[in-house]
Amino acid sequence: MTPGWNGALPAPGIRTVRDMKSVLAEPRCPETGALYFMYRDLARSAPDRCWLAQNRLRYDVTVIPPRDLCGEYVKTKGHYHPADPAGTGYPELYEVTQGEAFFLLQSRTLDDIVLIHAGTGARVAIPPGYGHITINPSPDATLALANLVSTAFESEYGEYETLHGAAYYLMNDGRIVKNRHYPEVPPVRHLTAVKGRDAAGRACTGSLYSLVSNRDALAFLNEPEKYPDVFTGLTKD
Numbered sequence: 001m002t003p004g005w006n007g008a009l010p011a012p013g014i015r016t017v018r019d020m021k022s023v024l025a026e027p028r029c030p031e032t033g034a035l036y037f038m039y040r041d042l043a044r045s046a047p048d049r050c051w052l053a054q055n056r057l058r059y060d061v062t063v064i065p066p067r068d069l070c071g072e073y074v075k076t077k078g079h080y081h082p083a084d085p086a087g088t089g090y091p092e093l094y095e096v097t098q099g100e101a102f103f104l105l106q107s108r109t110l111d112d113i114v115l116i117h118a119g120t121g122a123r124v125a126i127p128p129g130y131g132h133i134t135i136n137p138s139p140d141a142t143l144a145l146a147n148l149v150s151t152a153f154e155s156e157y158g159e160y161e162t163l164h165g166a167a168y169y170l171m172n173d174g175r176i177v178k179n180r181h182y183p184e185v186p187p188v189r190h191l192t193a194v195k196g197r198d199a200a201g202r203a204c205t206g207s208l209y210s211l212v213s214n215r216d217a218l219a220f221l222n223e224p225e226k227y228p229d230v231f232t233g234l235t236k237d
């Protein structure tokens with residue numbers, strides 16, 4: 001059974017080592033095979049599916065088994081989200097459903113880099129204008145995540161591919177290594193998110209999926225400019 005999901009699952013999207021070569025600390029890493037599995041656009045019932053579609057939202061589950069990538073922890077490829085019609089970047093909301101995660105966020109202007117350590121049950125919002133990767137820092141435990149995100153855009157991979165990944169690499173000996181392809185960037189800010197809380201320390205009740213059909217709780221995903229408070233305590237200012 002896939003952690004965080006007890007219903008039927010469609011075939012996953014799979015990222016392989018080959019897909020990830022351009023973003024690895026060691027691009028010549030000879031590893032091969034599948035790295036992580038993305039089950040997109042899930043719903044537990046027909047009414048939930050209808051509500052998600054009407055509200056331009058998607059619920060996904062991502063499973064990232066542990067892996068050593070030539071000294072680097074396994075991670076997602078990394079992307080930014082474009083701006084919505086009001087000019088604010090689309091955000092995203094994650095929950096760790098199994099294992100522990102590091103979310104490495106970087107503002108598109110590269111004036112802020114945040115590393116969020118999130119345990120099982122923690123929620124993490126990706127603020128407007130921030131790119132993100134998710135890292136599984138465990139040598140032996142699988143990480144599973146759920147996310148809610150707007151269906152109104154496509155992820156943008158260009159910067160991560162051109163610059164060979166995020167601004168920092170998390171190595172499995174504990175080092176956080178600056179990516180030499182980036183210009184000068186600020187040091188990493190560290191935040192922690194624990195079960196039932198987000199990275200700003202606010203309480204979160206219920207599972208992420210329990211927010212499906214709660215229009216007020218999820219409206220910020222399509223109109224983030226109206227809900228700046230959601231990101232207070234996460235961004236630099």
Ligand SMILES: O=P(O)(O)OC[C@H]1O[C@](O)(CO)[C@@H](O)[C@@H]1O
Nearest residue numbers: 038060062076077078079147155
């Ligand atoms: O597209 P990437 O960078 O591989 O990241 C995958 C993640 O992004 C999502 O598409 C949501 O933004 C999830 O399905 C998955 O967790």
